[in-house]
Amino acid sequence: MTDLAIRTRALTKRFRRHAAVDGIDLVVPRGSVYGFLGPNGSGKTTTIRVLLGLAGATDGEVEVLGRPMPTDLRAVLPRVGALVEGPAFYPFLSGASNLRRFDAADAGASRRSRDARVAQALDRVGLSNAAGKKVRAYSLGMKQRLGIAASLLRPRDLLVLDEPTNGLDPQGTREVRSLVRSLAADGTTVFVSSHLLAEVEQICSHIGVMSAGRLVAQGTLDELGGAGGSRVRVTTPDGADAARVLTGLGLGAPDVTADAVVAAVPVQLNGSAPAPEDVVAALVAGGVRVRGFTVEHDSLEDRFVALTGEGFDVVR
Ligand SMILES: Nc1ncnc2c1ncn2[C@@H]1O[C@H](COP(=O)(O)OP(=O)(O)O)[C@@H](O)[C@H]1O
Numbered sequence: 001m002t003d004l005a006i007r008t009r010a011l012t013k014r015f016r017r018h019a020a021v022d023g024i025d026l027v028v029p030r031g032s033v034y035g036f037l038g039p040n041g042s043g044k045t046t047t048i049r050v051l052l053g054l055a056g057a058t059d060g061e062v063e064v065l066g067r068p069m070p071t072d073l074r075a076v077l078p079r080v081g082a083l084v085e086g087p088a089f090y091p092f093l094s095g096a097s098n099l100r101r102f103d104a105a106d107a108g109a110s111r112r113s114r115d116a117r118v119a120q121a122l123d124r125v126g127l128s129n130a131a132g133k134k135v136r137a138y139s140l141g142m143k144q145r146l147g148i149a150a151s152l153l154r155p156r157d158l159l160v161l162d163e164p165t166n167g168l169d170p171q172g173t174r175e176v177r178s179l180v181r182s183l184a185a186d187g188t189t190v191f192v193s194s195h196l197l198a199e200v201e202q203i204c205s206h207i208g209v210m211s212a213g214r215l216v217a218q219g220t221l222d223e224l225g226g227a228g229g230s231r232v233r234v235t236t237p238d239g240a241d242a243a244r245v246l247t248g249l250g251l252g253a254p255d256v257t258a259d260a261v262v263a264a265v266p267v268q269l270n271g272s273a274p275a276p277e278d279v280v281a282a283l284v285a286g287g288v289r290v291r292g293f294t295v296e297h298d299s300l301e302d303r304f305v306a307l308t309g310e311g312f313d314v315v316r
Pocket residue numbers: 015020038039040041042043044045046047
């Protein structure tokens with residue numbers, strides 16, 4: 001038994017000669033909410049399809065819930081809920097009727113307890129009140145939650161959601177986000193893809209960043225957020241003197257303009273970066289007329305733009 005929900009080694013998926021997924025090593029701890037982040041076309045859906053056994057890998061290994069895939073597919077899949085393409089619902093049937101149809105398609109589900117399972121799944125996603133309403137009257141957020149309900153007709157250890165908030169309005173996005181949070185609070189591991197950093201940042205404990213088929217960063221939100229650089233910005237007419245003092249303190253590559261100097265704070269492994277107040281004191285002692293002093297940190301977004309060479313749509 002491993003404490004990983006998903007593990008891949010050098011996973012590769014090629015379409016003809018193009019590697020849509022190029023040697024990725026995913027490490028998804030059990031109990032995590034793992035944000036699988038990357039711009040459109042970076043290989044997220046292809047990876048997810050391979051994880052679920054919907055497509056075969058060209059190369060590499062996949063383990064889901066501690067078992068090799070696709071070898072143990074039949075044992076693994078009942079424990080995994082997935083929402084990959086928006087599920088097809090009959091618009092003229094109610095939410096509950098649609099779920100009953102999904103449940104009926106599951107050979108292992110007893111007919112007797114069907115209504116109870118459906119009611120429980122609807123309750124889980126907050127749709128009990130809309131159970132009898134026709135799906136065509138559902139909002140997009142409600143439809144997406146119904147899709148998640150369909151994946152929750154059985155108890156699951158792992159939930160895989162491919163861009164579950166794509167196309168949703170802010171209200172629908174909030175609904176799905178809070179649902180993911182509450183599922184995670186129940187102990188379900190959630191692997192959720194997105195091209196929206198802001199979204200993943202709010203719900204995830206772990207992040208993996210895809211860029212052109214490669215996994216370019218992976219870790220806890222804290223590890224990735226904290227790994228960014230920071231800079232000091234000194235507003236002063238004495239640029240050359242300020243640059244000298246900053247260099248003397250070990251700050252890197254001062255950029256001098258007419259009224260300011262910006263220098264990088266070195267990444268400290270032993271925590272001995274100079275404190276801001278010491279930098280200011282040294283500047284003043286060095287005869288620099290300091291008009292302003294700020295420490296600027298790279299945001300997680302700056303990091304991702306640097307990693308993927310691409311901006312994420314933050315607001316859309
Ligand atoms: N069935 C397929 N045949 C050929 N190329 C594909 C196929 N599916 C995906 N691709 C290509 O693989 C790359 C990754 O696509 P995808 O996994 O859908 O990215 P994402 O989900 O991150 O937007 C893209 O270049 C896409 O065009």
